[in-house]
Amino acid sequence: MNRAGSFAEATDAYQLPRLIRLAPNLYAACFTLMKMVPARFILRRAAERGLLDPGTVIVETTSGTFGLALAMQAVHLDRRLILVSDPVIDERLYRRLTDLGAVVERVPAAAAAVAGGYQAARLDRLEQIMAGLDASFCPRQYSNPDNPRAYSTVAEYLVECLGQVDCITGPVGSGGSMCGTVGHLRALLPECRAIGVDSHSSVLFGHPDGPRELRGMGMSLMPDNLDHRIFDQVHWTSPGPAYQATRQLHQRHALFMGPSSGAAYLAARWWARANPDALTVVMMPDEGYRYQDTVYDDDWLAARGYLDQPLPAEPVLIDDPAHPSGSWLAFDWDRRSYDQVMSKAAMSGEPG
Amino acid sequence: MWLGGPTSYLDEPEPLAPGLTSGIGYAPAHHGELIQGVFEDDAGRLRRALVTMPLPGRGSRAVFYPSQSHWGVVGPPGLTKARRAAIYTLREFAAHPAPAKGGRVEITSNVPHGIGMGSSTSDVTATINAVADYHGVSLSREEVGRLAVLAEVASDSVMIDDRVVLFAHRDGDVLETFGHRLPPMIVIGCDTDPGRSIETLSLPPADYTDAEAGEFQVLRGALRRAIAAEDVALLGKVATASARINQRYLPKPGLETLIELGLRHGGAGLQIAHSGTVAGLIFDARQAGIDLEGCVVRIKELGFTVTDVIEPAPARQPRKNPRQPCENPRPHAPQPRRPQAAAS
Numbered sequence: 034m035n036r037a038g039s040f041a042e043a044t045d046a047y048q049l050p051r052l053i054r055l056a057p058n059l060y061a062a063c064f065t066l067m068k069m070v071p072a073r074f075i076l077r078r079a080a081e082r083g084l085l086d087p088g089t090v091i092v093e094t095t096s097g098t099f100g101l102a103l104a105m106q107a108v109h110l111d112r113r114l115i116l117v118s119d120p121v122i123d124e125r126l127y128r129r130l131t132d133l134g135a136v137v138e139r140v141p142a143a144a145a146a147v148a149g150g151y152q153a154a155r156l157d158r159l160e161q162i163m164a165g166l167d168a169s170f171c172p173r174q175y176s177n178p179d180n181p182r183a184y185s186t187v188a189e190y191l192v193e194c195l196g197q198v199d200c201i202t203g204p205v206g207s208g209g210s211m212c213g214t215v216g217h218l219r220a221l222l223p224e225c226r227a228i229g230v231d232s233h234s235s236v237l238f239g240h241p242d243g244p245r246e247l248r249g250m251g252m253s254l255m256p257d258n259l260d261h262r263i264f265d266q267v268h269w270t271s272p273g274p275a276y277q278a279t280r281q282l283h284q285r286h287a288l289f290m291g292p293s294s295g296a297a298y299l300a301a302r303w304w305a306r307a308n309p310d311a312l313t314v315v316m317m318p319d320e321g322y323r324y325q326d327t328v329y330d331d332d333w334l335a336a337r338g339y340l341d342q343p344l345p346a347e348p349v350l351i352d353d354p355a356h357p358s359g360s361w362l363a364f365d366w367d368r369r370s371y372d373q374v375m376s377k378a379a380m381s382g383e384p385g
Numbered sequence: 386m387w388l389g390g391p392t393s394y395l396d397e398p399e400p401l402a403p404g405l406t407s408g409i410g411y412a413p414a415h416h417g418e419l420i421q422g423v424f425e426d427d428a429g430r431l432r433r434a435l436v437t438m439p440l441p442g443r444g445s446r447a448v449f450y451p452s453q454s455h456w457g458v459v460g461p462p463g464l465t466k467a468r469r470a471a472i473y474t475l476r477e478f479a480a481h482p483a484p485a486k487g488g489r490v491e492i493t494s495n496v497p498h499g500i501g502m503g504s505s506t507s508d509v510t511a512t513i514n515a516v517a518d519y520h521g522v523s524l525s526r527e528e529v530g531r532l533a534v535l536a537e538v539a540s541d542s543v544m545i546d547d548r549v550v551l552f553a554h555r556d557g558d559v560l561e562t563f564g565h566r567l568p569p570m571i572v573i574g575c576d577t578d579p580g581r582s583i584e585t586l587s588l589p590p591a592d593y594t595d596a597e598a599g600e601f602q603v604l605r606g607a608l609r610r611a612i613a614a615e616d617v618a619l620l621g622k623v624a625t626a627s628a629r630i631n632q633r634y635l636p637k638p639g640l641e642t643l644i645e646l647g648l649r650h651g652g653a654g655l656q657i658a659h660s661g662t663v664a665g666l667i668f669d670a671r672q673a674g675i676d677l678e679g680c681v682v683r684i685k686e687l688g689f690t691v692t693d694v695i696e697p698a699p700a701r702q703p704r705k706n707p708r709q710p711c712e713n714p715r716p717h718a719p720q721p722r723r724p725q726a727a728a729s
Contacts, residue, residue, distance in 0.1 A: 220629075221626050
């Protein structure tokens with residue numbers, strides 16, 4: 034791992050987070066672009082395995098930062114990249130991707146109405162594109178085991194800097210960052226707690242699927258890389274508390290991060306306050322630039338009523354993740370599998 | 386194994402040049418490893434490597450009696466690796482102004498064989514030092530490590546005694562230096578499988594999974610911190626984690642029982658010999674009120690043999706003048722392992 038401060042490649046400089054102390058027992062692990070960790074690792078491994086010959090086209094479905102990380106790494110590797118995205122892709126991100134040489138395809142807006150939403154439509158289009166190419170490589174961040182594997186570097190860095198880590202809190206999307214970081218860390222620290230933060234209407238931890246405004250976390254499809262047995266507790270937040278926490282992070286700590294970082298901060302701060310003798314690390318996946326016109330705009334927040342409700346001091350502890358109600362919820366997952374939790378929840382939901 | 390010319394090697398050593406009687410070398414044993422697994426080198430390749438747990442109280446002493454007239458290298462018949470080490474080392478000195486052609490190696494050692502305390506590395510390293518000593522040369526620690534791996538295929542890092550290193554034991558090079566010394570700790574050594582003897586080279590190399598490679602990466606990061614911060618508690622966790630991963634390859638009977646026993650007595654964790662049967666309960670030497678006697682009693686009650694209690698080494702002495710034979714370089718007087726061989 035490079036600690037010398039000079040890097041042969043730009044993407045290498047994105048590997049490690051900055052550790053910033055927010056409270057005596059709370060550290061933020063702030064990434065400029067966390068998805069670079071799996072993107073770089075997956076593509077370098079593919080190259081080592083001979084899967085990235087000069088004519089091979091890298092293809093992936095993404096509407097977010099994973100695509101940006103792939104595009105940056107594709108520059109170093111000098112490979113073509115096709116990204117399948119949905120119409121809600123951020124216009125500035127689109128321009129940056131194409132400037133890096135990526136071809137970005139957007140699925141039609143009508144796909145949102147079909148079961149599985151944009152994510153299913155993107156996967157279908159991805160298969161079509163791959164079928165039409167002589168040689169292609171798809172990183173498949175949702176199922177590729179190299180995604181969680183990549184985060185051993187982050188776990189190594191955390192223990193080297195902090196020694197003891199009692200709890201890691203972070204947003205969950207593909208499952209790679211939380212399962213990879215905590216999974217590797219537990220070889221050394223088996224007791225380390227994992228708190229996953231999800232958004233409402235995400236299927237990851239049993240909510241019914243639905244439209245989600247909060248970006249950077251939550252899914253409509255269950256990713257293979259999500260190992261539910263990692264998690265001790267799961268939190269869900271609606272956009273309002275997540276946005277307010279994001280702003281507090283900026284106002285109180287001068288940390289300019291995205292709303293998934295804010296949502297994780299909300300849960301981590303609550304747990305760290307309740308457990309002053311434990312050291313908590315909160316994962317913050319990306320910076321706030323993409324949200325300057327939304328989360329960082331008071332008029333935008335006010336128009337949507339996000340400033341009407343005060344930020345709750347604590348989550349509502351629920352005992353059935355399948356029937357959520359409230360803006361900030363927590364559930365003791367207790368390192369169980371998805372089926373274990375859901376069969377129990379179904380039973381407790383029975384009348385009588 | 387006998388290589389060399391026609392002369393009978395049972396002859397008495399021939400007269401030596403004045404002032405040069407023989408070469409003497411010493412090497413300590415070890416008490417297994419703090420960690421052993423696969424780690425990335427600077428080029429990003431995965432390499433097998435380990436961090437040795439030193440055992441200052443035991444070691445091997447080799448005496449090299451040179452021959453200017455024949456190429457044979459003779460010595461204790463069982464110690465093939467030590468004789469091979471002598472041959473490789475002699476080859477290193479072929480361009481020396483007055484090289485020995487062959488010679489005889491005698492070894493005295495108090496290192497038990499086959500339980501993971503590095504008896505063969507200790508013999509090999511002492512032999513290399515003895516041959517170098519005869520030639521009036523002090524080899525660098527890295528050079529000794531390289532020769533030891535040549536002679537042994539896989540070697541521990543007892544020769545690198547001035548710092549804590551991650552040693553690629555099948556290549557003989559250092560992947561990382563963690564610091565000058567280990568934090569002060571007391572280690573209660575025991576044999577987890579009394580009577581069993583393990584031949585290191587008969588073990589297939591552990592086939593670590595990709596996930597385990599990631600775990601070793603985390604342990605390496607923790608080790609950096611533990612040694613820099615003199616954090617015995619963290620070091621104990623690293624050693625325990627490595628011991629648990631190794632259970633898949635060479636299981637230690639009663640490992641979890643010993644780990645729990647150590648923790649109950651205020652210990653930091655457990656280190657093992659990854660290719661042997663010994664294990665050591667790690668305690669912070671600076672911690673007050675450790676019930677070492679009570680812990681030793683419990684270990685014996687559980688049916689394990691207590692082998693050594695390793696105390697923190699005093700500050701490292703400068704290397705002794707190799708020309709001055711050291712009669713008793715360690716607290717315990719060494720016992721000849723094979724007196725019949727030494728007497729020939």
